[in-house]
Amino acid sequence: MSVSVHISIDMEGIAGVVHSDQANQKGHDYEMMRKAMTLEANAAIEGSFDAGANIVVVNDSHGSMRNLLPYMLDQRAELISGSPKPLGMMQGVENSPDISMCIGYHSRPGEKGILSHTIRGSSVVQHFFINDKPSSEFEINAGIAGYYNVPIGMIAGDNDIVNDAKNLVPNIIGSSVKETINKFSAKNLSGNDAFNLIKKDSHEAVLKHKEFKPIKYSGTVKMGIEFSSDLMADVVSMMPGIKRISRQTISYESKDYIEAWKCMYSAILLAGIPY
Secondary structure, eight states: EEEEEEEOOSTTTTTTTTTTHHHSTTTHHHHHHHHHHHHHHHHHHHHHHTTTTTEEEEEEEEEEETEEEEEESOSEEEEESSOOTTTTTTGGGOOOSSSEEEEEOOOTTSSTTTTOOOOOOOTTTTEEETEEEEEHHHHHHHHHHHHTTTOOOEEEHHHHHHHHHHHHHOOEEEEEEEEEEEETTEEEOOOOOOOOHHHHHHHHHHHHHHGOOOOOSOOOOEEEESSSSHHHHHHHSSSSEEEEEESSSSEEEESSSHHHHHHHHHHHHHHHOOO
């Protein structure tokens, strides 16, 4: 069997991470948790290769996207790091791997879950909408993967994002590495148990990769963002094709999902510049 695997790994959903101090490069606990992030990536890599994968590409998908430790990462895998990247958290799916996996993921703003937010955090983005529905990073990224005919077969994170992902992909394999108490507290699996769970579930996902279906959008897709300030919306509204919905909300419509995504991602980057 020849299977190529794409792994998108974020940080807030890693076992043990419950506070922004652990996920921020300036935080006291960041160095420890980037090691934990690398170990969870290794669990998915190991499980994938053990199941017969011949290519594994890991996309660092948190913050600066320079978190994974290259020399600690399983050396059989290729690493995509740095930002910005055209496909953001899903860079690498444009090469049409057989399956994608999402590790370390979290819920969207307003939903229960550890450190819930959507792209750049609440300092820039309050809500991201797909066809007027508030959407998580997982939902956004499933559409990006689906555009390239790539299914997402596994998700790891807290129990809330795992359950939420099953609403979009009912047969997705979910690895719950922590149980949410509130936004800043959780009951976590031990590091070893989280590693073994992700390894086991990634192995299963590769073996079953043909059973998962990509998420595709037909017709016109409408994406929107509610920014944290009206100034951000003021600036972004200067972009051609952007519609102003309210003081803090803009939208863009296209028959091409990736075109709409790139417009929204560019808008987020532009809005995040200090003025």
